[in-house]
Amino acid sequence: MAAKQKIWAGLGLVACLALPLIITDRYIQHLLVMSLIFVIFSSSWNLITGYSGQLNMGHAAFFGIGAYASALLALKLGVSPWIGMFLGGLLAAAAGFLLGIPALRLSGPYLAITTIGFAEILRLVAMNWVDLTRGSLGLYGIPPLPGFWGIRFTSELTFYYVALAAAAWALFCFRRITRSEFGLSLQAMREDEIGAESIGIGTNRYKLTVFTISAFFGGFAGALLAHYQRLISPDMLSLGETFQALTMTMIGGLGTLTGPVIGAVLLTFLSEGLRFVEDAVKMDVRLIIYGGLLIVTILFMRGGIMGLWERWRGRSAGDGEEA
Template sequence: MPTLLSKKYALIAIILVAILIPLLSTNEYYLHILTLSFIWIIAVYGLNLLAGFTGYLSLAHAGFFGIGAYALGLLTVKGGMSFWPAFFLAPVITTVIGFFIGLVALRTKEHFFAIYTLCVGYIIYLVIDKWEGLTGGVRGLIGIPGPTNIGPIELTSANARYYFVLTVLLLVVFLIYRIVNSLVGRSFIAIRNDEQLAQSIGISTLKNKLMSFVLSTFFAGLAGALYASFIRFIGPDISNINITFDLLIFMIVGGIGTLSGPVIGTLLIVVLSQQLQFLQDHRMLIFGPLLTSIIIFSPRGLAGMYLTWYYKRKAKKKAQIQTDNASIGGDS
């Protein structure tokens, strides 16, 4: 019970700090960076659900991120649709496309799945880059509208956009938590641990893998729609494979297969990137050894390192209590 209460209080404290940041700082640049970080965290959660909890690494994640962004941009800029219907439709469109891609992709396994999704991601990038009549090609889309006001709630200022993205992020974290701790989430983890064993005990592996893949694309599309509405300009580069590798780094550093990993990894790398801007392209001289060290010494990332230490400490304490009880019983 004390552990549960401490976790609850820690979570409340983190949320309160996030709420108070715009009130304590007037620097809009840092607010911009934090808002953008929240969007990346949502995308990383989608990738983590598939790779971390189901054990299937999709290298097409940036492609689905780009589909979500372009869906919002095309519906509003070229389709003349108002923001909110387009915003809700963008992740749905991404999910539908992801469903049909997943039906084929999930016939493969392990590195074949990764290679297949890498090819799919590159095809999505080529479509966005070359289909100038629809996407604008290398010119991209400009003039994408931001969130419009909801009655008396104003969403045009930097603070309002920050709180809007933060609210969406908290909803995503809540949804991921419920999914992971549900029977569906347990099925995902069973597939990750041993797919053949999961199938032998009656779990429909293809159905659950497809569900995980589709949910992953939904969160990628949602993050893409938020990105387009926040930046107001998008180009083909947002669907480039480099974006997928950035998201992978966020996930690996924070902790693959953990609930807190996407937040820790994304915020840490983004903050470090901002602090090391003076190094320009030489920043990888720091990120490279950092990432290599984490992969070698803590394959589950920083959150995984903490969880390993915590459970070892708990097991040690439990063993000590048992030893003390046994010694007391022997003395009596």
């Protein structure tokens, strides 16, 4: 079983490495890069909400903090974006820790409202602190990742490999974390907080820790996007970005490692496909379709695509697992 998994993982890696060499269309390559960035972003949201059960609706805050921090460090202080990306992540982590504090007392819809408020405040700051952020015009001319060995990270093709390495690293971390005793404790906390405390899990410290870790990767993904697009605006801090992560994760499978990966790739390509539909009907149908997909997921396939897959595998194995 383990050997078979390793073969599949190896094949997957080779496929990922070869993909942009086979598909030379720059537009598709661009979509692949965006998919990878959203793999990191939605997976980090999944860690807070899917694994720990803390309904965080302000994840865009971390995305934006990472992006603005790294971009401003590069623009104003000349910090290398390679370092800036991690500093942006760390700053987001600090914000995550702060946001984790109200999460100790709130849950469910109350936590959702608080976290939305947090992101919204930051969006308004980014809109109005014109001297620093240029307001709704956004920051442009953000330096790209500096090249080395003659490689420049300004093309879709080269950036794809940076994003792939970043996503692989992030997923490796998520895998280690979720499969550790820490990850198990998070899931226990999600299932029953009082039960978790009764067996020695100090839920406060676990919540703060997971908020911090998840925010780091959220910020890291944002910084990656900033140096790829080289243009960011306060929209990155909007509720829409959080919903992007939410929809991707829910459709892929909440609380699974693979779910947000599948969801991110699927929805990135779907939303681009919908752009043609939008041109045809002259209407912003993207969000309507997202909403529809979410409702269908919640009503008919609770576990998302991964849930369907598990069920199908359970049935074909014939071990009589409940549907």
